[in-house]
Amino acid sequence: MATISVNHLSFSYPTEDGQKPLTLADLSTTFPSGGFSLLTGPSGSGKSTLMKIISGLYPKFGGLITAGEVCLNGTKISNIPETDRGHLVAMMFQNPNQQFAMDTVERELIFALENQCVPPADMMARVNCALDYVEINELRQRQLNSLSGGEKQKVALAVIIAMQADTILLDEPFASVDPVARQLLLAKLAKLQHEEHKTILISDHDLEDYDHYIDHLFVLNANGDSLKLLSDEAAKQKLDHFKRQDTSNQELGLPATTDQPLIQAHHLTLTAGNSTLLTQPEINFFQHHITLLTGANGTGKSTLLLAISKLHQYAGSLLLNQKEIAKMRTHQLYQQVALIFQDADQQFLNVTVSEELTLSLKNSRTPAYFKERLPEFLTKLHLEDLQDHVVYTLSGGQKKKLQILEMLIMATPVLLLDEPFTGLDFSSLQTIIAIMKQVTHDNHQTLVIVSHQLFGLDTLVDYHVTLTNKRLQYVEELA
DSSP: OOOEEEEEEEEEOOOTTSOOOEEEEEEEEEEOTTOEEEEEOOTTSSHHHHHHHHHTOTTTTSOEEEEEEEEETTEEGGGSOHHHHHHHEEEEOSSGGGTOOSSBHHHHHHHHHHHTTOOHHHHHHHHHHHHHHHTOGGGTTSBGGGSOHHHHHHHHHHHHHHHTOSEEEEESTTTTSOHHHHHHHHHHHHHHHHHHOOEEEEEOSOOTTGGGTOSEEEEEOTTSOOEEEOOHHHHHHHHHHHOOOOGGGOBOOOOOTTOOEEEEEEEEEEEETTEEEEEEEEEEEETTOEEEEEOOTTSSHHHHHHHHTTSSOOEEEEEETTEEGGGSOHHHHHTTEEEEOSSGGGTOOSSBHHHHHHHHHHTOSSHHHHHHHHHHHHHHTTOTTOTTSBGGGSOHHHHHHHHHHHHHHHOOSEEEEESTTTTOOHHHHHHHHHHHHHHHHHTTOEEEEEOSOOTTGGGTOSEEEEEETTEEEEESBOO
16 A cells, blocks of 8 residues: 655646746645545646656656655655556556557556566466456457447556556546446446555546545646645535436437438448447438437447448448448548547647647638637637647647537538547536537537437437447437
């Protein structure tokens, strides 16, 4: 077990002109030994930065500690030899793609253990144990780049389990995980803490389900200059306030006979490797409507969006405006369809926020509409002062807000969104939903949204399609 002490810590990402604006300013707190602690706060407040400092990644790989220190059991993190640190603290990144180094799941776990100098004779037992613990043994030989976002997060968690570090840091670990898997993994982490006395610190915006597991709730404010441990009563109030509405009774309509089909599937089959994901006799997505698509991790939701975008092969027929997508010219298709990727980093083509927005405006179908409204949107999303920032230095939530905004600016008739709400705090989520409603209504767009995040979507979506047992089906319930 380990006690994490933060002592008058200030941290900066120095700019090219020599300025040192503080991301974290004079923070002090203690994350108790053997405790299950949750760290929350607005997007961009510095939660991920703090986690990387505790893990020892910063300032070695970015930024500068301008004052104070972080200690592990009384020893400064920077004074702990790297060979020892890997056994003491392990961190799971917000974006697993930034963490993986190998091609398959099994090799990724072995690689992590090799870096810890684990004896070869002990490796496979630890790999087997970790895969079984997270219940993903069936993914063992899968290529990492073929996994869904939720499956990747499970693999990253298995890597952390295999490392057997005393302190476990998890940054937004359930952002792309379906609700059932989220509750399962939370229970397993709590079991790990109780049975093996691990110190666990999770950073998250989504506070649902944590009330049964955590010992402590810490809140980092928007300016990064206040980190408070809430009292039990205050923590309960905050968790209760964030409890999501019961969506099981929230009903949506089924498509009307007057709705105009825009995307049509006939005897559609989708596969990934040797697995069949979808065998769909018939289904339509309807023009000028917003459709939610849900299903468990790895069932093929993202693959369907890729197929509509002509980025994944399919068998059968998949039509857009009565034209077979596989036979459409790529340029012609992309004038009509845009896809928001799960990983925001894969969407960016330029260096700064301003350059990204300029490119979207240049290619927008309605540039005048967005030029008039862009300052208001940037202010609402708290991006107005970040236009000179390099996009890759933004927080996960800030990247998501920028990614959604720039793809909305494109104003394509069809917009496909793959887990667009990951990494967003509650306020940002509400703002994004409001902007999406306004823009899609004004520009007469058709949206298909893949999301495990359901709270608040009843005010946004018209229809709900579930993917279960390799079939798509319209349902009236939101949950």
